[in-house]
Amino acid sequence: MMKTKRTALSALLSFGLVACGPMEEPESTFEAQGSQELEAGCTSMGTGITTHACAHAGNPTDHVSITANATRTTSAPGISTKHKAYDLALPSGAEGSVTYVPATTGSYAFYRTQNVPITVVNGSTSATVASALTHAVSASGCSLVSVSVYDLTAGTTYIVATGPATGNAITVVPEFLNDTRTRYYQDADGDGYGNNTTSVLTACTPPSGYTTQRFDCNDTPGSGAGINPGATEICGNGIDDNCDGSQC
Structure with a gap:
């Protein structure tokens, strides 16, 4: 009798799975993610990461006001907290600097509200980090207009210099590509x-x-x-x- 019940239950479960369609595959069946750096052949950021950055730019509670340093120094204020939009007050008619310390080695996108120069410098070596990708951003209802991507090393203090900007102010939204x-x-x-x-x-x-x-x-x-x-x-x-x- 017990065997009969188990057989019936098994048949019922099988019928239910068929009726519901294909089951979601576990994430572990996907291929390994591999390198965390920007993929070869990438020409622009996808809608997912841009939409995410735009959401932070459009949410007043995500904004943090920062007075940028007038010189490129590792003692400049930091903008390393995730999921924030940093409103930078720049020196009048000049660039301003902040610092960024990545928690994980990989590619980071710096979205900006003005298409002005941005330079990332390794604070330990004073070497300028080459941009892996820079392009204009055009997203409906979004204040962000430009993005630059850099491959950065965990724990290193980077100096991020940007400007001059109209109104001596610019908003920067940093995004780790792996998060999106x-x-x-x-x-x-x-x-x-x-x-x-x-x-x-x-x-x-x-x-x-x-x-x-x-x-x-x-x-x-x-x-x-x-x-x-x-x-x-x-x-x-x-x-x-x-x-x-x-x-x-």
């Missing part, structure tokens, strides 16, 4: 759903033909376009149209 990387899946058939086998984890604009939705059981260009988790199941055609693992 997004998983994109290859969508070879262009139906809006990607396959589970080919993906990228990036804070950059993803390659063409990638989407954040997955579980496409047939991603073949052409023939697979009508087969995906959002499709309507057609009974009797011998195809699992909606990728739920069964046919009606």
Whole structure:
């Protein structure tokens, strides 16, 4: 009798899983993230990290007022706290400096409300850090207009010099790329759903033909376009149209 109950329960659970569609894969099944630095071939920051930075810029409670130092020095005020928008008061008609100490080695984006020069200097060696990427930002309703990315080493004090700026003031939003990387899946058939086998984890604009939705059981260009988790199941055609693992 007990064996019969266990068999019935197992069948019921199996039916429930099929009815609910494909199960979410655990994060551990994804490929290793690899390097934390900016990916090769990245041409612009993705919407995820930019939207995140814009949210901080637009939230008054995230703003911190800082008077920047008139000289490039490691004793300048710091802007290292995460998830903040720093309103920098600069010297009149000149650049101002603050410091940044990354907690983790990797790539960091410095978003700004004015398209003015920015220079990052290693406070230990006095060497200027080359920008890995700089481009204009255009996001609806966002005050941020420019972003520069630098590969930085954990625990090092960096001097961030920027300006001169209009009004002798500029807002800077620092972002660690790993905090806002997004998983994109290859969508070879262009139906809006990607396959589970080919993906990228990036804070950059993803390659063409990638989407954040997955579980496409047939991603073949052409023939697979009508087969995906959002499709309507057609009974009797011998195809699992909606990728739920069964046919009606």
